Amino acid sequence: MIPRKLRMGMIGGGPGSFIGAIHRIAAIMDGEIELVCGAFSSDAEKSKQTGVSLYLPPGRVYSSYPEMIRGEAALAENERMDFVSIVTPNHLHFEPAKLALESGFHVVLDKPVTFNSAEAKELKVIREKSGKLFCLTHTYTGYPMVKEARQQVLSGTFGRIRKVYVEYPQGWLSASLENSGNKQAGWRTDPLKSGVAGAIGDIGTHAFNLAEYVSGLKVKMICADINAVVKGRKLDDDGAALLKFEQGASGVLMATQVAAGEENNIKIRVYGEKGGIEWKQDDANTLLVKWQDKPTECWKAGAGYLGSFAKHNCRTPAGHPEGYLEAFANHYRNFAGCVKAKMNGDTPGEEWLDFPGIEDGVRGMLFIEKAIESGKSDMKWISLDE
16 A cells, blocks of 8 residues: 555646645645645746745745656655646646656646647547546536436436536626736636637536536537627637537537626536436535426435445535535545555546546547537537547
8 A cells, every 4th residue: 555645746826826726725635645846837936936835845846847847757756746736727738748647647637638629639649658647627527416416317317318408607707807917817818828719618618528427428519609798808708509419318508707796606407208407516515306207306415325426525424515625626536546546556446436537628628629610600510529
């Protein structure tokens, strides 16, 4: 057995990066991981400042990610990081992940996986060649009741799946924040940093991933309507799409960042021949199970009647709320369990393997590019076949 915590390095997550702090909290929540090094900013001084604030040794705070990865690879095996967490803007995902994998490190990467689908497909090949583990942090599939929903659907409880509705409404970009010095708005609406999509890439990928995860089905065709509502905005801030899944199911996806007054209430409904489920983030501990011939059931996180996947990802007894940070932490804990099993030559638990990976990343990039293509085209139905 590995009698220690896994050692994590971080790329990005410096001053002004809210997601960096989220990753750090999630990673250490279960006591399986410790942060040992970082290249927190492309600005060497800011990286140094972040290292000081995190009480890291000066020698383990680097000025750039190449310096960090090569420096860590040169350390003794009992000292170097085991994996790297990459929390940079989209255009700085591929190269650090590529270098880390090729240098022998496992990788956790924030979504979307890369700047475009060509990079995603190349990274998939690199990961397979490296033999290293890879986790893509699509947060919402980490919730226990989302995992319960998936297991119920896959078990055939509801029969053949017919309809999938998924939505992610936000309102924070209802005004032109990118022109007011807001760092998050600045890079998320910049084609040079975000790629071809704004809202569709930022939150639409979460909705798409959630739809495929819970339904267990892949989207085969998409027909999208994409909009830039705020005047002068360079990327979309609003979109919707009709979806055609394999096995005949159909669905609707909505992702918008101009629904003034909305926060982050991502929601999914899946219906089969016999019934269906409904889950939403603002009541994340609840799963509604709906039937054709009896009353709707209200299932709760932490309850004894849940399956092993939900139970494995719950930390507290029923009635004690768990949320976004815990869902994020579930991905880190499951990833860590698989890394340790690999180090020990053991077989990981089935529940541990349930975290998003490079395949989800490739699917997400295909969704982004095909949604934008459909939105611009008069031939609306576009294939998502890889």
